[in-house]
Amino acid sequence: LLGDESRARDLLIEHLHKIQDSRGHLSVDMLAALAEEMKLSQAEVHETASFYHHFDIVREGEAVPPALTVRVCNSLSCAMAGAKPLLDELRATAGADLRIVEVPCVGRCAEAPVAVVGQKPVTAATPAAVRTAVAADDRQDPTPDAIGYEAYRAQGGYRLLDELLSGRREVPATIQALTDSGLRGLGGAGFPLGRKWAIVGAQAAPRLLAINIDEGEPGTFKDRHYLERDPHRFLEGALIAAHCVGVAAIYIYLRDEYAGCRALLQRELELLRAARPDAPEIHLRRGAGAYVCGEESAMIESLEGKRGWPRQRPPYLAEVGLFGRPTLEHNMETLHWVREILERGADWFAAQGRRGRKGLRSFSLSGRVNRPGMHVAPAGISLRELVDEYGGGMQDGHELYGYFPGGASGGIFPASMADLPLDFDTLQPHGCFIGSAAIIVFSQADRARELALNAMEFFEHESCGQCTPCREGTQRAVQLMRAPTWDVELMDELSQVMMDASICGLGQAAPNPLRSALRYFPQEFA
Numbered sequence: 313l314l315g316d317e318s319r320a321r322d323l324l325i326e327h328l329h330k331i332q333d334s335r336g337h338l339s340v341d342m343l344a345a346l347a348e349e350m351k352l353s354q355a356e357v358h359e360t361a362s363f364y365h366h367f368d369i370v371r372e373g374e375a376v377p378p379a380l381t382v383r384v385c386n387s388l389s390c391a392m393a394g395a396k397p398l399l400d401e402l403r404a405t406a407g408a409d410l411r412i413v414e415v416p417c418v419g420r421c422a423e424a425p426v427a428v429v430g431q432k433p434v435t436a437a438t439p440a441a442v443r444t445a446v447a448a449d450d451r452q453d454p455t456p457d458a459i460g461y462e463a464y465r466a467q468g469g470y471r472l473l474d475e476l477l478s479g480r481r482e483v484p485a486t487i488q489a490l491t492d493s494g495l496r497g498l499g500g501a502g503f504p505l506g507r508k509w510a511i512v513g514a515q516a517a518p519r520l521l522a523i524n525i526d527e528g529e530p531g532t533f534k535d536r537h538y539l540e541r542d543p544h545r546f547l548e549g550a551l552i553a554a555h556c557v558g559v560a561a562i563y564i565y566l567r568d569e570y571a572g573c574r575a576l577l578q579r580e581l582e583l584l585r586a587a588r589p590d591a592p593e594i595h596l597r598r599g600a601g602a603y604v605c606g607e608e609s610a611m612i613e614s615l616e617g618k619r620g621w622p623r624q625r626p627p628y629l630a631e632v633g634l635f636g637r638p639t640l641e642h643n644m645e646t647l648h649w650v651r652e653i654l655e656r657g658a659d660w661f662a663a664q665g666r667r668g669r670k671g672l673r674s675f676s677l678s679g680r681v682n683r684p685g686m687h688v689a690p691a692g693i694s695l696r697e698l699v700d701e702y703g704g705g706m707q708d709g710h711e712l713y714g715y716f717p718g719g720a721s722g723g724i725f726p727a728s729m730a731d732l733p734l735d736f737d738t739l740q741p742h743g744c745f746i747g748s749a750a751i752i753v754f755s756q757a758d759r760a761r762e763l764a765l766n767a768m769e770f771f772e773h774e775s776c777g778q779c780t781p782c783r784e785g786t787q788r789a790v791q792l793m794r795a796p797t798w799d800v801e802l803m804d805e806l807s808q809v810m811m812d813a814s815i816c817g818l819g820q821a822a823p824n825p826l827r828s829a830l831r832y833f834p835q836e837f838a
């Protein structure tokens with residue numbers, strides 16, 4: 313299977329995918345053979361393979377899974393749209409040759425509920441639609457019909473990069489323009505881009521660039537939206553960043569669920585390499601179903617072929633990152649905006665916000681609205697404006713009852729707080745945050761406590777298990793939240809420990825939905 317491909321340590325996950333794709337599962341013997349082939353210990357191979365949800369290890373005496381798997385998303389938007397009855401019916405009617413699995417968010421929340429048959433997404437899924445997809449021969453995620461390399465160039469693409477490479481455009485002025493625009497990291501942390509480039513650029517070479525397209529936060533699908541339509545825009549942004557910061561190589565980490573995008577990127581990267589042989593090497597790496605790998609240091613571990621355990625910091629990735637080298641880490645969307653800001657000017661971008669905020673945000677809007685989808689809107693827009701001006705209003709028969717302003721981890725607000733400006737830093741005083749701008753809207757048909765439980769079950773499932781406050785805390789919180797009466801005092805104490813003592817953002821943010829449900833929806837706990 314591996315042929316004459318490199319056996320380098322960081323390719324372990326890629327090679328595990330090859331075996332799993334070819335054989336449908338991983339056996340203990342296959343892992344041992346791979347360990348020998350890659351000159352690794354069996355423990356190293358096993359600890360990596362067993363960490364990721366998408367690898368099926370079959371141990372001695374266990375049955376080999378059926379050849380076809382249907383994955384049904386059970387996260388917030390899909391749960392509201394009827395994922396549970398869909399799952400129940402599929403489970404009741406599936407034959408022995410079909411495996412039905414409940415999985416967290418697959419990144420298609422605007423088309424909920426979603427099932428994935430093999431690799432083929434079935435949106436607005438019904439049992440009948442899933443059965444039709446199961447019976448069909450083609451179970452691949454179709455390659456999106458995006459703007460390809462030649463079309464992108466014909467639209468002026470890569471001109472900015474050429475200007476930089478030829479010296480007609482200067483690096484300091486480029487970084488200054490991006491700084492002046494107010495562009496911030498759009499993966500959730502919101503760190504100013506100009507400052508990040510300056511910090512990494514000041515470190516010793518060789519420096520690396522790692523691009524995060526893991527997009528696992530329930531409710532988020534903006535990166536997929538851009539990737540499916542215009543992949544060269546972020547690739548040009550990446551090459552501009554690489555030039556400005558002096559980067560030797562680029563690593564892209566793409567979530568495994570985006571199989572169509574993977575095929576698209578493979579194709580377009582080949583064209584790019586052929587057209588620009590002198591550009592830094594761009595490596596495309598495939599995730600394997602672990603939400604925590606969206607955390608920047610966990611992603612770095614995964615890029616190195618290991619389990620995605622977040623690192624303790626300091627040292628920060630800007631100093632000691634991928635393969636121990638100074639690393640510029642970016643969410644894909646941040647790089648997507650680089651070209652447009654440089655072409656249209658920093659003032660254009662900075663002038664877009666409302667209520668004193670700067671720039672545009674890509675809101676992944678889902679839930680009980682008429683036009684769910686990815687909407688580009690001014691930073692600082694309120695939820696009420698977003699729903700009315702972009703989302704087509706609430707669905708018939710549904711009134712706004714509350715919303716998640718930042719996916720599962722950003723907390724929950726009630727309808728009475730629908731006029732707050734949605735942006736970085738504006739929601740923290742109220743105990744929530746915007747993160748990657750995944751807005752999930754719910755109505756009187758839903759219960760905040762049930763949605764908070766759904767979010768906590770997700771964190772329990774996705775906790776990497778490295779630290780006790782998160783590993784045990786999410787489990788205990790789920791137990792407490794499943795009880796008919798919530799033990800508020802105990803939950804408060806548990807939440808505090810998780811926030812104070814967890815290693816990474818997953819455990820620190822996991823109590824947000826629980827805490828905000830208690831704070832803003834007291835009527836549900838009377």
Ligand code: SF4
Nearest residue numbers: 776778779782816819
């Ligand atoms: Fe892992 Fe959770 Fe600890 Fe993060 S907080 S390191 S996800 S156990």
